[in-house]
Amino acid sequence: MTLLALLQDYTVQTVLAGAVLLGLTSGVLGAFAVLRRQSLIGDVLSHAALPGICLGFLAAGSRDLPSLLTGAFLTGTLAAVTVLWLTRTTRLKTDAALGIVLGIFFAAGVVLLTYIQTTQGAGQAGLDSFLFGQAAALLRSDLWIMGGVTAVALILILAFWKEFKVATFDPGFATTLGLPVLALDLALTVMIALAIVVGLQMVGVVLMTAMIIAPAAAARQWVDRLGPMVALSAGFGILSGVLGAGLSAAGRGLSTGPLIVLVASAIVTVSVLAAPGRGLLWAVLRDRRAARRLRARQVLLTLDRLARDHASPGFRSDEGLLRAYHGTPPRRALARLEAEGLIRAVPHGPEDHRHWELTPEGQTRVNEFRLDGES
Amino acid sequence: MTSAQAALHEPELALHIEDLTATYHRKPVLWDIDLDIPPGVMAAIVGPNGAGKSTLIKAALGLVKPVAGHVRFFGRPYGDMRREVGYVPQRSSVDWDFPTTVVDVVTMGLYGQLGWFRRPGRAERARALAALEQVGMQDYAARQISQLSGGQQQRVFIARALVQDADIYFLDEPMAGVDATTERAIVAILKGLRDAGKTVVVVHHDLQTVRRYFDWLVMLNVRVIAQGPVDDIYTAENLRRTYGGQITLLGPDGAP
The missing domain is CATH 1.10.10.10 (Winged helix-like DNA-binding domain superfamily/Winged helix DNA-binding domain)
Incomplete structure (x- = not known):
């Protein structure tokens, strides 16, 4: 297929648009997650989405996307809240709490997944595509959901830019300024959860966290200001999405999600080695x-x-x-x-x-x- | 009832703390603190490690939730007095590799006054630059903050509090890990604030310099051991009661 023919292909168009939205949202939100040293919260949210997807399927009785995403969002949020509760009330450090919660939720998800596959038939359910993502299954209607999440995330970040900035840099000081730091934290975490949930279809629960971390980590290597960092992170996210989706469309049967992640990782590698000033070389x-x-x-x-x-x-x-x-x-x-x-x-x-x-x-x-x- | 109409409680004191108790994992770190600091003094809070010095400041500013007690600034609760209270946290409490510039950090001191949806503009930038000049850091305005030395970081943090133009300033260990020149510069800035009628409260760790720098002293070890003018309070007996056996570590300079 020529490039032009590829671009006119309905599925390819949908996948490309989805990849752009995914890269943009996760790039912007990921910048804040990385600066807060909360990169791993993305890992927990995405793995914890799996039991929610299964429960959503059981509740709806079919592979109805809104039900699946609602379930994913609910269990993801429950996991994030559990991590917060564990670190505040016990002496567990954040990394330990993240690891424990991730393990429990993901294990529950895998158990539910196998239960559904044995009782309802794997082909009928097709839920295992959420493990590694299946971009080709993306529908035009799904793009509206992704686009909605992207729009809300961008509007929130732009409207509360200075508040998010100071709450990320120095939460204690932000509190003394009278800012609702907890609410800002919550808003950001919910947005990250939403971004992850809508990205799951493309990249899957296992690799989704890389989309949150990689573009932001790469962007930090090149620039020294928050604005440029967020913009560049969004750019790297989009670039990974487009290149990954493009490679997958051009190649034969190469799955899109992992390719997107590989491109993002390549960008990180180049950035860590070669970025002026901070690069290892x-x-x-x-x-x-x-x-x-x-x-x-x-x-x-x-x-x-x-x-x-x-x-x-x-x-x-x-x-x-x-x-x-x-x-x-x-x-x-x-x-x-x-x-x-x-x-x-x-x-x-x-x-x-x-x-x-x-x-x-x-x-x-x-x-x-x-x-x-x-x- | 609005705050203006609310009955003022001890309005003649810059800081009034009563019965304040705070716990960490159910262990009291501050026990039944009664503390009064009059306006226009430069006060040091001293005490051994784990005495609750930082927690006391954080509890006063609502960053740590006390289990009992109340705090008043010129008679009013903190919520009404945010703009009159400046805070300089320990500089190790933030990531200095954050992607931002010196002048931007100082401008953050104005975010509360700016209100929602308003971006800092030329006026805010001018105020931030003036605050940087006050601490002698005007030449570093455009620097990326990761390029600063410890003493420069501390001065940037002080500028961020100064830009608020508050009446009472709390500083958590501002002299920790800075060189002698920076320490002198910081003390000069703080004395300047006091001479302008502001109240300055400093968590301090160096007993040797207490009498030289400060005119008011609070000795803390979970409870308040002693408080008042430095000359009355800085006694061997009080030091022993605050620090216990560790007091033998004091050099001849520090001994009263």
Whole structure:
């Protein structure tokens, strides 16, 4: 199929639109979740949605999407509230509470799922598609639900921008300003729950949390302000959605959800490695540059020390002496210093080792270093 | 009945706390606190680790819910006095890698006064820059906050409280982990506030400097051990009752 034919395909259009909405919502909300260090709440919400989907199916008696999503939203919220209750009333730390709650709800979901499959027949139920997502099953009517959630999330975030910002950065201080921090927390958590629930069809309960974390984590690498971070996170989310859905449509039978997540993860990998300032590669380069500078400085000071030990300012140091002094051959440091005009190679009598002496500029530099060291 | 008509309780005191008790996992961390701080003083709250110093401030500001007691600022409950009360939390209480700038953090001090749906504009920015100038950080306005040193972070937090133009300021360990220069600068700022008629309440950990910096003292160890003007309160007997055996750690400078 050509690209044009692909884009005209009804299913492909629906999936692409769904992927854009999913990426946009989870990118925007994920930025706040990551900054609050609540990335894992997404994991709990999505896994805890599974029993709700099954209960919704049992209640409706069929694969009626609104019933399934309502069930997913209710059990997801119940799980989130349980985590909150556990951390406030017991001595369990948040990570332990998250792990326990996630496990219980997901296990209950899997039990319910197998119960439905044995009593009602797997093909008839088709609920297992919620485990890893099945984008092709997305209907035009589902897009309206996703679009609604996206619109509400964007309006909330924009309307209460400064409140969400200060409540995320410093909740205690936000409370003293008279802001309803608990209500803001709740609104954000409910929005994340909704975003996850509507995204489940595409990405599935197991991988959905990656859509919350990955675009935001990648965006933080590139920018230093909240506004740009949220915008870039939304952009990365959309890009992952579109590329993932596109690859899945172009390939044969490759499932869309995991592809979307893989694209998002690739964006994270590139960002963590290469983003200017925060990227690991830059840090490694910076360290090596600093190490080289330091080494050159040490060699320069050694030359000066040898000259002073011999009480002769123009002392010519044997390169072998320098090598013995520094343990390893200081060839690159010497080359660097020579290139900077701080030292020069000089012949010295019958010996065939190279000898080095400080140039006047080198002596000036040494004096600066020594002044630095004393202050 | 509106708050303006409500009967004022101890209006001549900047801070009045009565019977305040707070618990953590059912263990009392503050027990039956009665505390009065007059306006226009610079007060230190001192006590050993775990004495409840931070909790006392947090309970006064409604961040920790007390199980008993009440708190009044110039006779009124905190809810009516938010704008007159500035708060500087411990700087370790936030993530300094948050994606924002120095001037933006200071502007946050005005979010409460701005009200819902209003974005900070030029006027707010100007006030934030003025507050930064007060703490000597005007050159750092556009900096990303992760690039600040500990002392600079502390000054930004103080500027965020100053921009509120409150009457009474609470600071939680503002001198913890800052260098000597910054400590002097912070003390100068706080003394300036007091000289302008504000009330300043500081959780402090360094007994050596109590008498030099402060004129009012509260000694706390779950209960209030002593309170009043520093010169009356800073006695060997009170220190021993507050710190127990740890008092031997004091150098000759700190001994009264």
